[in-house]
Amino acid sequence: MAQNQNEVTVKTATEMGLLPEEFDKITEILGRTPNFTELSVYSVMWSEHCSYKNSIVWLKTLPKDGPHMLVKAGEENAGLVDIGDGLACAFKIESHNHPSALEPYQGAATGVGGINRDIFTMGARPIAQLNSLRFGEAHEARTKWLLKGVVKGIGDYGNAFGIPTVGGEVYFDKCYHQNPLVNAFSAGILEVGTQISAKSKGAGNPVYIVGSATGRDGIHGAAFASKDLSEDSANDIPSVQVGDPFQEKLLLEATMELAKSGAVVGMQDMGAAGITCSTSEMSAGGGFGMEVFLDKVPTRQEGMEPWEILLSESQERMLVVVQKGREKDVEAIFDKWDIHCEQIGVVTEGNTLNYYWNDACIATVPADSLVLGGGAPIYYREHREPAYFQEYKLFDINDVPEPEDIKDVAKKLVALPNIASKKFVYEQYDSMVGTVNMSTNGPTDAAIVNVKDSNRAIAMTVDCNSRYVHADPKVGAMIAVSEAARNITVSGGKPSAITNCLNFGNPYNPEVYWQFVNAIKGMSEACLKFETPVTGGNVSFYNHTVLKDKAEPVFPTPTIGMIGLVDDKKFITTIPFKSKGHLIYMLGENYNDIASSEYLVNILNVEKSPAPFFSLEAEYAVQMQTRMLIEKGVIASAHDVSEGGLFVALMEKAMTSGLGFDITSDADLRLDAYLFGECQSRIVVTVEEDKEADFIDLMMLNGVAFDLLGHVTKGSIRIDDEDWGHVSEYKEIYDNSLTNTLMQ
Numbered sequence: 205m206a207q208n209q210n211e212v213t214v215k216t217a218t219e220m221g222l223l224p225e226e227f228d229k230i231t232e233i234l235g236r237t238p239n240f241t242e243l244s245v246y247s248v249m250w251s252e253h254c255s256y257k258n259s260i261v262w263l264k265t266l267p268k269d270g271p272h273m274l275v276k277a278g279e280e281n282a283g284l285v286d287i288g289d290g291l292a293c294a295f296k297i298e299s300h301n302h303p304s305a306l307e308p309y310q311g312a313a314t315g316v317g318g319i320n321r322d323i324f325t326m327g328a329r330p331i332a333q334l335n336s337l338r339f340g341e342a343h344e345a346r347t348k349w350l351l352k353g354v355v356k357g358i359g360d361y362g363n364a365f366g367i368p369t370v371g372g373e374v375y376f377d378k379c380y381h382q383n384p385l386v387n388a389f390s391a392g393i394l395e396v397g398t399q400i401s402a403k404s405k406g407a408g409n410p411v412y413i414v415g416s417a418t419g420r421d422g423i424h425g426a427a428f429a430s431k432d433l434s435e436d437s438a439n440d441i442p443s444v445q446v447g448d449p450f451q452e453k454l455l456l457e458a459t460m461e462l463a464k465s466g467a468v469v470g471m472q473d474m475g476a477a478g479i480t481c482s483t484s485e486m487s488a489g490g491g492f493g494m495e496v497f498l499d500k501v502p503t504r505q506e507g508m509e510p511w512e513i514l515l516s517e518s519q520e521r522m523l524v525v526v527q528k529g530r531e532k533d534v535e536a537i538f539d540k541w542d543i544h545c546e547q548i549g550v551v552t553e554g555n556t557l558n559y560y561w562n563d564a565c566i567a568t569v570p571a572d573s574l575v576l577g578g579g580a581p582i583y584y585r586e587h588r589e590p591a592y593f594q595e596y597k598l599f600d601i602n603d604v605p606e607p608e609d610i611k612d613v614a615k616k617l618v619a620l621p622n623i624a625s626k627k628f629v630y631e632q633y634d635s636m637v638g639t640v641n642m643s644t645n646g647p648t649d650a651a652i653v654n655v656k657d658s659n660r661a662i663a664m665t666v667d668c669n670s671r672y673v674h675a676d677p678k679v680g681a682m683i684a685v686s687e688a689a690r691n692i693t694v695s696g697g698k699p700s701a702i703t704n705c706l707n708f709g710n711p712y713n714p715e716v717y718w719q720f721v722n723a724i725k726g727m728s729e730a731c732l733k734f735e736t737p738v739t740g741g742n743v744s745f746y747n748h749t750v751l752k753d754k755a756e757p758v759f760p761t762p763t764i765g766m767i768g769l770v771d772d773k774k775f776i777t778t779i780p781f782k783s784k785g786h787l788i789y790m791l792g793e794n795y796n797d798i799a800s801s802e803y804l805v806n807i808l809n810v811e812k813s814p815a816p817f818f819s820l821e822a823e824y825a826v827q828m829q830t831r832m833l834i835e836k837g838v839i840a841s842a843h844d845v846s847e848g849g850l851f852v853a854l855m856e857k858a859m860t861s862g863l864g865f866d867i868t869s870d871a872d873l874r875l876d877a878y879l880f881g882e883c884q885s886r887i888v889v890t891v892e893e894d895k896e897a898d899f900i901d902l903m904m905l906n907g908v909a910f911d912l913l914g915h916v917t918k919g920s921i922r923i924d925d926e927d928w929g930h931v932s933e934y935k936e937i938y939d940n941s942l943t944n945t946l947m948q
Contacts, residue, residue, distance in 0.1 A: 212243050218534050220247035226581060233573045236636040237299050240512045241567040243677075248477040248515055249484060252745050255580035258711040259743045261737035262724045271735035272769075274396065274698050278576075281322045281473060283739020285561040285701045286767050292399070294328040294392035297336075297666065297705045297765035299744040304386040308353025311363035312840040314447040314519050315388045320367065321473035324456050325522055327400040327463040328392030332653045333362055335372040335388050336666040336705070336763045337629075340381030342621040342945045347376070350384050351946065352628075358388070358630040360885055364449035365456075366651065369633035371651035376621040380757045384748030387705040389666055393655070401465055402472040403490035404525045404551055409469055411494055411549035415455050415480070417504035421446045422745040451520045451543075458541040459522070463872050465537065467530035468550075480514045480574075482523035483549075483557055487571035488578050493556040494571075495548035501901055510561040525551060550894040587721050588714035591735065593811070596675050599813035601798055606876050609930055613807055614851055617880060618934050619941035623848045628943040646778030647860050648693040649844055652770065661770040663697030669847065670759035675800045676815035677719045681726030681762050682813065683884055687846060688766035688822045689734045693827040694842040694887055696775035696834050697768035699734050706762055709748045709757025717729055719760040727762060733824055736766060742871045775834050780861035781916045782840045790850065791888035791903075792826045794870055796877045802847050803880035817883040826885045829908040838891065838899045851879040853888050854913075858921070859935045866922040867914035890916060 217227035220243060230246050252258055268276045274292055275284035278585065282296035287304045300315025309539050316333065328913065335358060341349040351374075362369050367390070403410070462468055470490065472482045479496070487494050498510045508516075524536045538545030552558075557574075559567040573579030607613045617623060650665040667688040673680030689699040704727065709716035731738060748757035770776060798804045800815040845853040854865050861910045869878045891899045905912050914922075921928035 244511045249574040257311045257581045266738040277740040287895035292396045297389040298742045307410045309357040311726045312354040312357035316361045317447045319388045319390045321391040325471045325473045328394040330367045330392040332370045334666045337374045338380045342376045363634040374626045380925035387763045403470045405490040407553045409551040414545045417502040419504045433471045447519045454541045469525040471524045478516045483576040488575045493552040493554045495558045497560045502544045585717045586714045587718035590715040618938045624942040648695040650695040662770040663692040665691040667761045670761040672815045674759040677816040678720035678726035678795045681723040682730040684764045685730035688764045690844045692768035696777045697770045699768045702766045706743045707761040711745045723762045777842045779843045781863040786890040786916040790936040797883040798881045801882040823885040838895045839889040841890045849880040860930045863915040864920045873934045
């Protein structure tokens with residue numbers, strides 16, 4: 205066997221991001237010192253991004269079983285859930301944080317492309333996209349540059365690809381100043397039983413690379429995503445991939461045709477670590493090996509070295525194993541769509557990957573030694589409660605004076621970047637392409653996507669209040685799952701399953717790892733309660749910036765992507781007030797609580813407080829009660845109470861309808877807590893007067909707290925018999941404040 209004779213040392217391994225003990229383990233696995241190409245392969249496959257070596261012990265504790273599961277976490281490219289009528293939904297969320305921090309346009313665009321490939325490599329046609337975005341303070345020049353690049357990248361790629369962006373969230377906080385979070389979600393539909401596996405099987409079956417030619421973009425991208433951002437990270441811009449949505453569209457259509465051909469054995473997107481990852485994971489998953497001839501890979505740059513071809517993360521590429529004898533059929537499909545389709549290898553017996561260059565074997569590695577669940581290292585990291593955790597619990601609302609002009613506070617609140625309209629963002633996305641988005645019929649808390657030729661629809665949402673998670677990781681993660689479920693419930697759906705994007709700081713920091721561990725515990729508890737198993741997702745560590753040797757981690761941000769099923773489209777329930785005179789009720793209990801609220805942090809400038817009041821049992825009860833009310837047809841609208849509290853929830857119902865409200869506050873609570881507090885498990889509904897008796901009868905069945913707040917008005921806002929102005933005044937502020945800030 206010819207080998208690359210480049211001298212490899214522990215120092216070389218360390219420079220590639222491997223630990224000294226990992227270099228020793230590689231040497232033990234191979235029974236010799238690895239050559240440069242082999243070490244490059246291990247460096248990307250054993251990076252945190254690919255191996256989850258610092259997180260897998262806790263990820264395994266997440267619930268994976270549920271009533272609708274067809275494909276569980278880790279089994280294929282994405283989770284798969286039965287949605288009835290012989291159909292299944294494939295869905296997943298992933299991060300593209302580090303690339304977006306350096307080159308926001310391409311970083312975000314390729315994140316969208318990658319997550320969609322995860323869906324259609326399973327044979328599912330993508331039908332909808334969402335995203336969760338986090339940036340620094342809105343007035344900062346860097347934030348404006350990052351946001352504009354990220355949003356344009358998402359919009360340009362998604363719009364050209366032809367899949368609607370139906371929802372999402374955008375948050376601003378100084379902790380994300382250097383390191384934004386860009387989490388992309390995609391969902392697709394396929395017939396049950398037609399999904400394509402990401403496993404390689406059958407000795408002698410040919411292995412093809414299809415899609416774009418390979419370049420030097422994205423080399424060592426997986427390793428780049430597994431280290432700190434620093435002042436020198438600009439030098440890593442070659443690790444950011446370049447996307448081509450038009451090529452992806454062709455690849456999608458060719459893949460859909462290929463899926464129907466019956467010629468496919470297995471298929472996987474070439475995401476992180478490119479050919480290295482797809483060949484090793486498909487081989488290890490299927491229990492076979494491969495011979496791969498790198499000189500046969502179509503390239504778009506001259507003089508590429510074999511290791512560069514192996515590690516490149518060039519976009520719009522997939523690895524396909526097809527049935528021997530069907531080569532011409534497969535090649536004809538890709539020729540029709542004018543896409544590269546080159547046989548670069550063959551499936552072999554055993555577990556060995558042999559990579560060749562001009563007939564010389566340049567690397568030989570056992571496939572299972574590279575992957576999660578095989579030989580990839582697994583670590584139990586130290587975790588320690590941060591000092592701030594107990595400090596935040598010392599917060600006392602009585603130490604905070606009530607505002608003198610609460611009406612002025614209300615107008616400032618609707619202008620805050622985390623509350624104000626994000627139309628600057630969503631107007632750049634095509635939400636209607638494909639004609640599946642039903643949320644435009646009247647805004648809903650979760651996006652509603654039509655299932656054609658069916659009376660069903662799919663509800664989907666992405667949610668996480670990272671300030672809550674920072675204040676209390678376990679409770680905050682429980683709230684993230686619960687709010688996602690709440691958004692689906694109030695929209696008329698039943699929560700089904702989740703995918704998660706776990707964005708945290710450096711796992712070697714015991715306090716960061718403590719946040720991670722407790723967030724996993726909270727997520728597990730809530731998912732078990734709602735019977736929403738975790739179908740997959742990704743972990744993104746190292747989300748902080750190193751400036752002058754000081755690490756500043758972002759808030760722990762376990763973003764939850766959830767789907768639910770709307771059994772009958774007549775159950776779809778929207779946010780806006782429907783008619784003057786309708787009664788306004790709140791389900792759930794109010795508390796004298798302003799902890800971690802937008803009001804406390806960004807109006808009163810008090811940053812240290814615990815998570816808001818939360819009870820998982822109360823949350824579940826409120827959601828079950830709301831579902832009953834919707835299915836019995838006794839409520840006209842519904843909206844959950846989240847950032848900004850009850851006042852903002854009411855204003856959002858008002859501003860989407862042009863109607864106002866007249867309410868009376870609770871004399872037992874501080875007015876600021878009543879209006880602006882963010883205690884959880886509350887839903888605002890409206891009821892027609894002639895249905896009030898039926899509504900009350902149903903509410904009395906299960907003991908869920910409820911309160912008559914007041915009634916809908918023609919357009920005025922009145923609280924405790926005081927005139928608070930007109931809806932149009934607040935809507936003007938709400939619609940324009942963030943846009944004005946970003947355009948300054």
